[in-house]
Amino acid sequence: MLNKNIPIPLYYQLKEKLSNAILQGELQPGALLPSERELSDHYAISRMTVRQALGEMVKEGLLVREQGKGTFVAEPKFNQGLLKLTSFSEDMRNRGLKPDSRILSVTVQEATPAVAAELRIGAEMNRQLIVFERVRLADNKPMAYETSHLPLHRFPELENETLHSTSLYKLLEEKYGLVIRYARQAIEVGLSRPTESDILGIPSGSAVLLIERTTFDADDEPIEYVKSVYRGDRYKLYAELYR
Ligand code: 16G
Numbered sequence: 001m002l003n004k005n006i007p008i009p010l011y012y013q014l015k016e017k018l019s020n021a022i023l024q025g026e027l028q029p030g031a032l033l034p035s036e037r038e039l040s041d042h043y044a045i046s047r048m049t050v051r052q053a054l055g056e057m058v059k060e061g062l063l064v065r066e067q068g069k070g071t072f073v074a075e076p077k078f079n080q081g082l083l084k085l086t087s088f089s090e091d092m093r094n095r096g097l098k099p100d101s102r103i104l105s106v107t108v109q110e111a112t113p114a115v116a117a118e119l120r121i122g123a124e125m126n127r128q129l130i131v132f133e134r135v136r137l138a139d140n141k142p143m144a145y146e147t148s149h150l151p152l153h154r155f156p157e158l159e160n161e162t163l164h165s166t167s168l169y170k171l172l173e174e175k176y177g178l179v180i181r182y183a184r185q186a187i188e189v190g191l192s193r194p195t196e197s198d199i200l201g202i203p204s205g206s207a208v209l210l211i212e213r214t215t216f217d218a219d220d221e222p223i224e225y226v227k228s229v230y231r232g233d234r235y236k237l238y239a240e241l242y243r
Contacts, residue, residue, distance in 0.1 A: 002043050010045050011052040018053065022062055022073055033063065033071045061207075061233040079238035080230075085183050085215070088136045088144065089167035097138040100165050104133040104199075108152060108159060118214055118225045119151050128152040130159055135199050142200045145229045154223065172223070179218035186212045187237065196229050207232030 002013045021027040034042070039050045054071055057063040064074045078095065092099035111119065111127040121127050129149045136144040148168065150158060161171060172178040190210040197204040209230040217223050 002045060010043075011049045011056075014039070014043060014045065014050065014053040015056055018057060019062060027073045029073050029075045031073045032069075033073070035070065064233070074233060077234055077236045080235050082185075082237055082239040085180065087167050087169035088146075089170065092138045092143075095138070098140075099167070100137040100140065101163060102135040102137065102142075103163055104135060106130070106132045106159060106163070111149070115149050115225055119149065119222045121151050121153075126153075130155060132163060134163065143231055143234055145196055145199050147227045149225045150223060154221075168224075178223065180223070181216055181218050181220075183213050183215040185214075189232075190229075192229065200229070200231055202231060202233065209235055209237070 002010050002017070004010065018027070018033075027033075033039075033054070036047050036050045036054070039045075039054075040047045043050075054063060058065055058071070061077065062074055063071050065071050078091075080091070086094075089099040107130075109129050109131050111121055111129045115129065116122075116127045119129070121129075128151075130152050131147065131149050133145070133147050135142050136146055152159075155172075155176065158171075163171070169180055173180060188210045190208050192200065192202055192204060192206045192208045194204045196208070197206060200206075200208075202208075209228075209232055211226075211228040211230060213224070213226045213228070214222050215224045215226070
């Protein structure tokens with residue numbers, strides 16, 4: 001039970017109790033929580049207090065609310081390694097999940113000066129890019145939304161490829177014989193915009209990881225510039241540090 005005689009707020013005590021039950025596996029991912037009324041009756045606390053505890057846990061990504069269905073224990077977050085250059089498809093397969101993509105658009109565009117500089121495309125190359133927007137799925141659930149820019153002169157055939165359920169890196173390596181060597185990556189915290197939220201199936205303004213990656217081949221030439229929006233409720237960044 002909760003202790004009303006200590007100076008720790010009741011909502012916080014409830015939050016700790018539920019968080020521990022999740023950590024210890026007593027409450028499994030996907031489990032439906034008792035209703036607010038049941039929790040308030042069980043712990044003899046107000047519904048406001050229960051609502052505050054659950055609300056914070058939703059914000060922290062431990063619980064998810066589904067309209068008209070109730071509050072559920074969230075799926076655990078993926079540890080996203082930071083030290084290895086992997087593709088989305090490889091990451092998902094390593095976790096035993098089926099990678100997939102929903103292609104939102106494939107277009108040929110003139111590069112903006114910033115992207116042209118990033119991909120080192122000079123004016124003489126007409127600055128044409130092939131740009132594709134993809135929703136990245138794991139076991140059919142949306143995980144990330146990616147906009148990839150590749151220099152058209154390097155991959156003139158790419159526009160006609162069916163990238164649906166195909167790995168871009170695999171295609172570049174196997175079909176174009178490319179050696180993907182390294183990438184520069186920057187990660188920022190952001191809030192999902194309405195369109196991104198719809199695509200990812202998360203409430204608008206949810207915490208997301210905004211990842212920018214420029215990837216280079218064996219000749220040190222940039223081959224892709226990618227902007228990704230990864231779900232903050234499903235990812236945490238992970239690195240092993242030595243000294
Ligand atoms: C990852 C990369 C992205 C790359 C994609 C290739 C990040 C932040 N981004 O999503 O730059 O284009 O993998 O995935 O990790 P694919 O080979 O499965 O198409």
